[in-house]
Amino acid sequence: xSPAAAxxxxxxxxxxxxxxxxxxLRSYGFQLEDEGTLLFQFDRVLHGQQPYLDFHTGxxxxxFAIGTxxxxxxxxxVPGLRLVLALVNAASAACFCVMARRIAGPGLAAxxxxxxxAFVPVYVGEFAAFNVPYPTWLVTLIWAVSALxxxxxxxxxxxxxxxxxxxxxxxxLWIRPNSGAFxxxxxxxxxxxxxxxxxxxxxxxxxxxxxxxAFGIWYTFQxxxxxxxxxxxxxxxxxxxxxxxxxxxxxxxxxxxxCAATLFVLAxxxxxxxxxxxxxxxxxxxxxxxxxxxLLVGADYQSLYxxxxxxxxxxxxxxIAGCILFAVAGRVVAHRVLPAVLPAVLLLGALASLVWMSxxxxxxxxxxxxxxxxxxxxxxxxxxxxxxxxxxLYILFAPGLQPRRSARTRxxxxxxxxxxxxxxxxxxxxxxxxxxxxxxxTMVVATALLARVVAWWGRGxxxxxxxxxxxxxxxxxxVAAGVLAVxxxxxxxxxxxxxRHPGPQVAMPLTLPVHAEAKADDELEAIARVxxxxxxxxxxxxxxxxxxxxSALLYAAQRSNPLPHDYWFPGRPDHAEEQRMLAILRxxxxxxxVTLNSGWTFFEESPVYFAELRKFLVETYALEARxxxxxxxxxxxxxxxxxxRVAIADSAAAAAAVADGDPAGAATLxxxxxxxxxxxxxxxARRWMQAMTPTQAIRATLPEDPAxxxxxxxxxxxxGDMRGAxxxxxxxxxxxxxxxxxxVDAMIAMxxxxxxxxxxxxxxxxxxxxxxxxxxxxxxxxELLPIPLLTPFAQAVLDLSAPPQPAG
Numbered sequence: 001x002s003p004a005a006a007x008x009x010x011x012x013x014x015x016x017x018x019x020x021x022x023x024x025l026r027s028y029g030f031q032l033e034d035e036g037t038l039l040f041q042f043d044r045v046l047h048g049q050q051p052y053l054d055f056h057t058g059x060x061x062x063x064f065a066i067g068t069x070x071x072x073x074x075x076x077x078v079p080g081l082r083l084v085l086a087l088v089n090a091a092s093a094a095c096f097c098v099m100a101r102r103i104a105g106p107g108l109a110a111x112x113x114x115x116x117x118a119f120v121p122v123y124v125g126e127f128a129a130f131n132v133p134y135p136t137w138l139v140t141l142i143w144a145v146s147a148l149x150x151x152x153x154x155x156x157x158x159x160x161x162x163x164x165x166x167x168x169x170x171x172x173l174w175i176r177p178n179s180g181a182f183x184x185x186x187x188x189x190x191x192x193x194x195x196x197x198x199x200x201x202x203x204x205x206x207x208x209x210x211x212x213x214a215f216g217i218w219y220t221f222q223x224x225x226x227x228x229x230x231x232x233x234x235x236x237x238x239x240x241x242x243x244x245x246x247x248x249x250x251x252x253x254x255x256x257x258x259c260a261a262t263l264f265v266l267a268x269x270x271x272x273x274x275x276x277x278x279x280x281x282x283x284x285x286x287x288x289x290x291x292x293x294x295l296l297v298g299a300d301y302q303s304l305y306x307x308x309x310x311x312x313x314x315x316x317x318x319x320i321a322g323c324i325l326f327a328v329a330g331r332v333v334a335h336r337v338l339p340a341v342l343p344a345v346l347l348l349g350a351l352a353s354l355v356w357m358s359x360x361x362x363x364x365x366x367x368x369x370x371x372x373x374x375x376x377x378x379x380x381x382x383x384x385x386x387x388x389x390x391x392x393l394y395i396l397f398a399p400g401l402q403p404r405r406s407a408r409t410r411x412x413x414x415x416x417x418x419x420x421x422x423x424x425x426x427x428x429x430x431x432x433x434x435x436x437x438x439x440x441x442t443m444v445v446a447t448a449l450l451a452r453v454v455a456w457w458g459r460g461x462x463x464x465x466x467x468x469x470x471x472x473x474x475x476x477x478x479v480a481a482g483v484l485a486v487x488x489x490x491x492x493x494x495x496x497x498x499x500r501h502p503g504p505q506v507a508m509p510l511t512l513p514v515h516a517e518a519k520a521d522d523e524l525e526a527i528a529r530v531x532x533x534x535x536x537x538x539x540x541x542x543x544x545x546x547x548x549x550x551s552a553l554l555y556a557a558q559r560s561n562p563l564p565h566d567y568w569f570p571g572r573p574d575h576a577e578e579q580r581m582l583a584i585l586r587x588x589x590x591x592x593x594v595t596l597n598s599g600w601t602f603f604e605e606s607p608v609y610f611a612e613l614r615k616f617l618v619e620t621y622a623l624e625a626r627x628x629x630x631x632x633x634x635x636x637x638x639x640x641x642x643x644x645r646v647a648i649a650d651s652a653a654a655a656a657a658v659a660d661g662d663p664a665g666a667a668t669l670x671x672x673x674x675x676x677x678x679x680x681x682x683x684x685a686r687r688w689m690q691a692m693t694p695t696q697a698i699r700a701t702l703p704e705d706p707a708x709x710x711x712x713x714x715x716x717x718x719x720g721d722m723r724g725a726x727x728x729x730x731x732x733x734x735x736x737x738x739x740x741x742x743x744v745d746a747m748i749a750m751x752x753x754x755x756x757x758x759x760x761x762x763x764x765x766x767x768x769x770x771x772x773x774x775x776x777x778x779x780x781x782x783e784l785l786p787i788p789l790l791t792p793f794a795q796a797v798l799d800l801s802a803p804p805q806p807a808g
Contacts, residue, residue, distance in 0.1 A: 007101070010097055010101065010106065010109055010110055011094040011095070011097040011098045011101075011109075012094070013110070014093050014094050014097040014110050014113045014114065015090045015091065015093065015094035016090075017114070018089065018090035018093040018094070018113070018114075018117050019086055019087065019090040021117065022085075022086035022089055022090060022117075022130060023083070023086050024492075024495070025122065025128045025130075025131070025491075025492075025495050026079065026082045026083065026086060026131065027079065027082070027513065027514050027515055028122075028127070028128050028131070028494065028495045028514070028515065028516065029123070029125075029126050029127030029128060029131070029494075029514060029515075029516050030127055030512060030514045030516075030523070030524060030527070030552070031126070031127040031129075031131075031132050032523070032527075032549070032550070032552045033549040033552075033567075033601065033603070034132055034134070034549075035127070035131070035132040035133065035552065036549070036550070036551055036552020036553070036555060037549055037551050037552070037566050037567050038067070038132070038133050038134075039077075039078070039081075039133070039552065039555045040551035040552065040554055040555040040561070040566055041055060041057060041064065041551075041566060042064065042067045042068050042071055042077075042133075043555055043558075044561075045064045045067075045068045046068050046071060046072070047560075051064050052281065052284075052285055052289070052293050052294060053284055053285070054564060055564040055565070055566065056293070056564050056565050056566070056567075056573065056577075058296070058301070058572075059135050059175070059176060059177075060173065060174050060175060060176065060177055060180075060277075060294065061174065061277055061281070062171065062174030062175040062277070063135040063138070063174075063175045063176065066138065066175070067081070067133060070084050076513060078512055078513065078514065079513060081133055082131050085130060085131065085133060085137055086130070088137050088138060088140075088141050089117070089120075089130050089137055089140075089141075091141055091144075092137070092140050092141045092144045092440070093113040093114070093116065093117050094113070095141070095144035095145060095147070095148060096112055096113040096116065096144055096440055096441075096443075096444055097109050097110050097112075097113040098148060099144065099147050099148060099151065099411075099415060099441075099444050100112050100113070100444045100447050100448070102151055102407075102408065102411045103408055103411045103412045103415055103444070103445075103447075103448040103451075104444075104447045104448040104450070104451040105451055107451070107454075107473050108447050108450060108451050108454070108473070108476065109447075111447055111476075111477075111480050112440065112443035112444045112446070112447045114480075114484060115443060115480065115483065115484065115487075116436070116439070116440045116443055118483075118484050118487035118488055118491065119376075119377070119380070119436050119487055120436055120437075121432065121433055121436070121491075122490075122491035122492070122494065122495075123494075123678070123679065124490070124491075124493050124494035124520075124677045124678065124679060124680075125494050125516060125517065125519070125520030125677050125678065125679025125680050125683075126494075126516075126520070126523075126679045128491075128495075129433060134437075135175045135176040135179075136176065136179075136425075136437045137437075138175050138176075139172045139175055139176045139179040139180075139183075140437060140440065142168050142171055142172045142175075142179075142183070143172070143179075143183060143418065143422050143440070143441060144440070144441075145168060146165055146168045146169070146183060146186075146187065146418065147414060147415055147418050147441060147444075149161055149164045149165050149168065150165055150187060150190050150414045150418065151410070151411040151414045151415070153165065153255075153257075154190070154194055154254065154255060154410040154411060154413070154414050155407045155410055155411065157195075157255040157256060157257040157262075159257075159262070159265050162191070162257075162262055162265045162266050162269065163265060163269040164269075165187045165266060165269070166184075166187070166265070166266045166267070166268070166269025166270040167269050167270070167273060168183065169183040169184040169187055169270050170269070170270045170271075170272075170273040170274045171273070173270075173274055174273070174274070174277055177294070177295065177296065178220070178424075178425060179425060181216065181220075182217070182421045182422065182424045182425060183418075183421065183422075184213075184270055185213040185216065185217060185421050185424075186417050186418040186420070186421030186422070187266060187418075188209050188210065188213050188244075188263065188266065189210065189213065189240050189241075189244045189417045189421070190244075190413070190414050190417050190418070191209075191257075191259065191262045191263055191266060192205075192206040192209055192210050192244040192245055192259060192263070193240075193243055193244040193251045193252070193254075193413065193417065194251060194252075194254040194255050194257075194403070194410065194413065194414075195252075195253075195254075195255055195257045195258060195259035195262050195263075196252070196253045196255065196256060196257065196258060196259060197252055197253070197259050198258070199258075199260070201260045202258060202259040202260045203259075204260075205259055205260040205263050205264075206244065206245050206259050206263075207245045207246075208245075209245070209263050210240075210241045210244045210245030211241070211245060213241070214237060214238070214241040217233075217234070217237050217424065218234065220302070220424075220427070221233065221234060221302070221427065222302050222303075228308065228309040229308075229309060229427055229428075229430075232309055232385055232423075233423065233424055233426075233427055235389075236388050236389065236392055236420045236423075237420065237424075239392050239396070240392070240417055240420060243395070243396065244417075251395075251403055251413065254403045254410060254413075255410075278290075278294070281294060299572065300571070301428070301572065302427070302428040303428075304569065304570070304571040304572055305428050305429050305569075306428040306429065307428070307429045307430050307431055308430060309381065309430040310378060310381060310430065312378065312379070312381075312382050313375060313378045313379075315358070315375040315378075315379070316375055316376075316378040316379035316381075316382060317382075318354060319375070319376070319379040319383070320379060320382050320383060320386060322347070322350065322351065322354075323383065323386070324386070325347065326347060326453065327449075327453045327456075329343040329347060330453040330454075330456035330457045330460075330472075331453075331456055333456060333457050333459070333460030333461075333468075334455075334456035334457070334459045334460055336459075336460060336461050338460075339460070339461050339462075339463070340457060340460035340461055340462050340468055341462065341463060344457075344475075348475075358371075358372070363706060363707055363710060363738055364707065365707050365710040365711045365714065366677070366678070366711075367490075369486050369489040369490050370490050372486045373486055373487055373490045376483065376486070376487075377432050380432075380435060380436070380439065381430070381435060383446065384423065384435070384439050384442045384443075384446075387419075387442050387443075387445055387446035387449060388416075388419060388420055388423060388442055388445070390449055391412070391416040391419070391445045391446075391448070391449060392416060392420070394449070394452075395412075395413055395416060412445070412448055415441060415444055415445050415448065416445050418441050419441035419442040419444070419445045422438055422439075422440070422441045422442070423438050423439060423441075423442055424438070425437070425438040426438040426439075450476065454469060454472045454473055454476060455469065457469070457471075457472040458470075458472060493677070494516070494517055494520070494677065494679075512524075512527065512555075512556050517680070519675070519677075519680040519683070519684075520677070520679045520680045520683055522628055522683045522686075523628060523629075523683075525628070526627040526628030526629065526630050527552065527553060527556055527630070528556075529627040529628075530553050530556075530557070530594060530625075530627050530630050530632060531553065531556045531557045533625050533627070533632055534553070534554075534557040534559055534592065534594075534632070535557055537592065537624075537634075538557075538559060538591065538592055540558070541558065541559060541560050542559055542560070542590070542591070542592075543559070543560045543561060543562035543590045544557075544559045544560070544561065544562075544590055544591075544592045544593060544594060545561060545562060545563060545585065545590055545592075545593040545594075545617075546561060546566065546593065546594050546595070547568055547593065547594075547595045547596075547606070547610075547613070547617070547761070548567070548568035548569070548595075548596070548600070548603040548606040548607075548610075549566070549567050549568065549569075549603060550594045550595060550596065550630065551566040551567075553594045553630065554594070562584060562585070562588070562590055563581050563584060563585070564581075565577070565581060568603070568606050568610060568613075569602075569603065569606065570603075570605045570606055570608075570609035570610070571609065575612075578610055578612060578613055579612070581613065582612060582613060582616055585616060585620075586616070589620055589635060590635070591634065591635050591638060592624075592632060592633065592634055592635070593617065593621055593632075593633040593761075594630060594631070594632055594633070595617075595630075595631050595633060595760070595761045595762075596629055596630065596631065596760070597626060597629055597630070597631045597757075597760045597762060598629045598686070598721075598753065598756065598757070598760075599629040599682075599719075600756050604752060604755075604756060607756070607759040607760070607761075608759065614759065614761065617633070617761050618761055618763045620635060620636060621633035621634060621635055621636060621761065622634060622636050622639060622762075623762035623764060624639070626762075629686075631760070631761065631762050633761060633762070673685050673688045673711075673712060673715040674703065674708050674711040674712050674715060675711070675715075678714070678718060681711065681714065681715045681718060681719070682715070682718040682719035683719065684715065684719070685715035685716060685718060685719030685720045685724075686719045686720075688715070688720075688724075689719070689720055689721050689723050689724065692723050692724070692773070694772035694773055697723055697724070697725075697726050697772075697773040697774070697776070698726070698776045700724075700726035700727045700730060701730070702727060702730050702731060702734070702739075706736055706738065706739060709731065709734070709736075709739050709742075710738060710739060710742050712727060713727070713728065713731050713739065713742040713743055713745070713746045714742060714745075714746070716728055716746040716749070716750060717742070717745050717746040717749040717750075718749070720746065720749075720750055720753070721750060721753050721754065721757070721770075722750055722751075722753075722754050722770050722773070722774060722796065722797070722800060723770060723773040723774070724746075724750065725747075725750065725773070725774050725777055725781075725793075725797055726773075726774070726776070726777050727746075728743050728746040728747045728750065728793075729743070729747075729777055729780050729781070729784070730743075731743025731746065732744065732747070732784070732790075744789065744790065747790055747793040748789070748790075748792075748793065750793065751792045751793040751796050754796050767799070767800055767804075768804060770800040771800055771801060771802075771803075774797050774800050774801050775800075775801040777797060777801075778797060778798055778801040781793075781794040781795075781797035781798050781801070782794070782798065785798075
């Protein structure tokens with residue numbers, strides 16, 4: 001095989017494999033809050049509205065320009081958009097493979113691309129994250145291409161490559177603000193670190209540019225200097241700033257390019273296209289709105305959306321310790337202090353023991369593969385931190401590091417600096433979705449470090465005809481294949497079940513041709529029924545309000561929103577904007593609106609925060625129809641008698657037919673409520689709540705199998721309500737600490753669900769409905785009152801147990 005073919009075939013193979021995988025899941029599931037909101041906002045633009053001017057968004061105009069361009073290309077918009085997303089993500093995977101080949105060699109090049117793709121979440125019974133049109137996917141491809149461009153510049157410095165790097169950063173900013181800013185910072189670090197500084201101007205330019213980038217990043221982190229976020233993100237930034245802008249560095253002069261001249265070209269190529277789209281917006285919005293809405297200055301999004309970095313779980317600590325031991329043992333083997341077979345056998349034995357222990361003692365309520373996947377996800381935060389710091393330490397202190405002589409080393413420096421910059425995207429929300437979309441270049445850097453460790457093992461003393469590097473490489477691939485198998489086993493379980501057991505055919509609107517498995521398709525069925533109801537009772541493109549993030553229903557029904565806000569997250573919009581929206585509604589209230597009655601997820605505080613809006617909607621609108629967790633609200637003057645026409649469009653209707661004392665029916669529902677898959681379990685729990693009788697609640701018992709008990713408590717956590725309080729309290733009495741922890745989580749969640757039922761816009765909460773289910777547990781609730789974490793739950797049980805007070 002020619003060298004050219006050898007370099008092209010691996011990334012091509014990765015692209016094809018990735019595309020096949022992504023296309024197989026293209027029609028799976030639908031994400032209401034984010035995917036629905038983005039689709040509706042694309043539709044706004046298609047109908048002539050402009051971001052910021054006509055509707056609120058946190059994304060810059062390029063995202064909508066590209067998204068609407070794609071939608072115009074296809075007769076069926078959602079499948080067409082998902083096809084383009086599949087192509088974009090497959091291209092990103094191929095680029096990561098190319099970059100890994102440059103810095104880690106051909107043997108491991110495909111690993112980071114395949115692992116990144118496999119770890120992108122697929123939520124069984126719900127949706128696949130790569131089908132949601134987040135701007136993240138576009139900017140991920142831009143990051144990957146930027147790494148290749150800057151790597152090429154580091155090895156053959158030409159100004160056209162700098163122009164390309166600056167333009168790519170501007171393109172990222174046009175699509176997603178923080179991504180563009182961080183990409184510019186990473187590009188600046190690379191130029192300052194590797195370009196020559198022969199003149200005073202070069203040295204001043206490097207110090208000024210790196211200081212400016214560091215200050216901008218520190219501002220983004222609200223000038224924090226301690227805590228986990230600072231340790232994860234700001235310490236690496238500080239190290240790179242010192243190396244890139246410091247007066248003396250062993251990296252300086254790696255390329256022949258002048259630092260000042262290169263920075264000037266980078267800045268101009270970034271600023272000019274950015275001014276082209278910012279200037280009209282600045283003129284239209286004015287100074288204050290431009291800073292707040294577009295650049296998010298003063299928007300306080302860091303606090304509003306903050307989610308702290310997770311602590312390591314026990315198995316995650318073991319995984320990280322194992323990786324470090326593998327590296328340390330490789331260094332020892334390289335010096336031939338020990339024969340390679342001895343530490344290899346010890347490490348393999350430790351790995352086998354860990355696997356055996358996890359299989360025999362681990363509870364794994366969602367199944368072994370899901371449990372391993374969960375631990376790997378938690379470990380990924382700390383592995384990424386280890387890789388970023390490890391790469392920086394290697395660049396700073398590795399003896400004999402000579403970037404002037406090694407193209408691979410120069411590319412490694414580029415990848416490391418960009419990986420640190422890309423990882424900043426995880427802030428302020430350190431959940432796994434944000435982490436895995438911020439970590440792909442870190443995974444490439446980790447692969448390069450792994451290649452170095454494999455080389456150490458290869459230099460050791462191996463008996464007989466064993467070739468050390470080949471043996472170690474094979475072992476690494478076996479582990480990687482195992483991780484891939486675990487991740488794919490959890491990811492394709494839902495789609496595979498949907499293919500084998502498809503749900504009933506529902507008259508879905510043409511705008512949302514998606515599917516899920518039969519046991520988890522209640523949500524899609526409810527969306528279809530809401531769409532049918534709106535079509536039957538409203539005119540084409542009639543305005544319909546939505547709250548808090550139900551614009552997906554308007555998109556499916558092709559109805560408009562009279563308000564510029566589609567995403568009512570507490571604090572964004574703020575109370576001043578809430579008053580402006582109320583003025584619009586009071587002036588000309590629409591006939592209909594759509595909202596939630598349960599399953600509020602991260603919008604639980606929205607009815608509390610937007611209290612004035614809720615008050616107006618409750619006074620002006622009444623429940624007309626209920627489909628699953630969606631409520632259609634009609635203006636009260638349309639139905640003066642107040643006779644709500646309520647339809648139940650989920651499987652709870654059938655489940656509710658189970659009569660008191662029907663053990664067969666109760667057993668069936670209980671079995672459904674301990675499904676391993678979270679979404680199926682959540683929906684089964686909702687059906688179980690609808691069908692439950694007081695007798696069942698009074699005679700509550702937990703399953704004897706601890707795994708079943710945990711699943712039942714998680715069902716109550718995810719989809720239950722206070723009718724299941726007895727099971728949660730029984731779990732708290734358990735001697736099994738794992739069951740007790742799950743019971744605490746269930747009680748907290750059920751009390752939160754009760755608060756949301758009290759606050760739903762239909763205003764139809766009836767506490768008397770719960771009394772027969774909880775009054776038998778009142779005494780145990782009193783025992784829980786002194787426990788601060790459980791006081792709200794215990795008080796809720798006691799309040800619901802109290803007999804109704806006589807009127808007057």
